[in-house]
Amino acid sequence: GQQLNQSPQSMFIQEGEDVSMNCTSSSIFNTWLWYKQDPGEGPVLLIALYKAGELTSNGRLTAQFGITRKDSFLNISASIPSDVGIYFCAGRRGTSYGKLTFGQGTILTVHP
Amino acid sequence: DVKVTQSSRYLVKRTGEKVFLECVQDMDHENMFWYRQDPGLGLRLIYFSYDVKMKEKGDIPEGYSVSREKKERFSLILESASTNQTSMYLCASSSTVKGEAFFGQGTRLTVV
Numbered sequence: 001g002q003q004l005n006q007s008p009q010s011m012f013i014q015e016g017e018d019v020s021m022n023c024t025s026s027s028i029f030n031t032w033l034w035y036k037q038d039p040g041e042g043p044v045l046l047i048a049l050y051k052a053g054e055l056t057s058n059g060r061l062t063a064q065f066g067i068t069r070k071d072s073f074l075n076i077s078a079s080i081p082s083d084v085g086i087y088f089c090a091g092r093r094g095t096s097y098g099k100l101t102f103g104q105g106t107i108l109t110v111h112p
Numbered sequence: 113d114v115k116v117t118q119s120s121r122y123l124v125k126r127t128g129e130k131v132f133l134e135c136v137q138d139m140d141h142e143n144m145f146w147y148r149q150d151p152g153l154g155l156r157l158i159y160f161s162y163d164v165k166m167k168e169k170g171d172i173p174e175g176y177s178v179s180r181e182k183k184e185r186f187s188l189i190l191e192s193a194s195t196n197q198t199s200m201y202l203c204a205s206s207s208t209v210k211g212e213a214f215f216g217q218g219t220r221l222t223v224v
Contacts, residue, residue: 033211043202043215098162100206100213
């Protein structure tokens with residue numbers, strides 16, 4: 001099945017740094033979602049985006065729904081050690097019974 | 113608080129056994145999904161269901177079946193477990209209107 005192009009695949013950063021990751025697709029999506037997965041746990045929804053150009057924040061996290069509807073971005077400001085984990089993007093088309101297409105994930109490591 | 117509950121966190125089964133993974137959601141969601149997650153392969157959709165007794169194959173349905181007799185419950189069945197089905201299994205649910213998927217905590221299955 002199709003997957004979204006998510007980059008970077010991994011990041012090693014110092015505590016306090018800002019982080020940016022993105023997802024791109026050749027197809028248009030009506031919804032973009034960002035998840036975080038801690039080791040051994042299920043993904044947890046961080047941010048949901050429903051309109052092209054929408055910019056939404058959740059604490060230190062900010063995500064944007066690209067104007068072309070083919071991409072989305074997630075930024076984490078002032079990273080802390082508990083930000084460690086895998087971040088996934090997911091997109092949903094309009095007529096897919098809620099089926100999501102996922103990116104491969106970005107593995108984030110934060111050094112204290 | 114939304115909740116998707118998987119019946120087991122860890123399972124160890126023998127090759128050839130019939131295995132049942134159960135998932136229950138309390139959000140009255142129409143859609144339910146089963147994914148498996150393997151290192152380097154991301155989240156792969158096995159089956160999904162958009163209504164009671166309805167099911168659709170995902171990207172990797174071979175060796176699996178599903179059952180949805182009640183709206184809140186979606187079961188994944190491994191008819192004859194094999195070692196290549198050792199994986200992390202994730203259940204999720206979503207509403208057709210919003211599309212945000214909520215995941216369970218995952219079941220790590222080992223087939224020996």
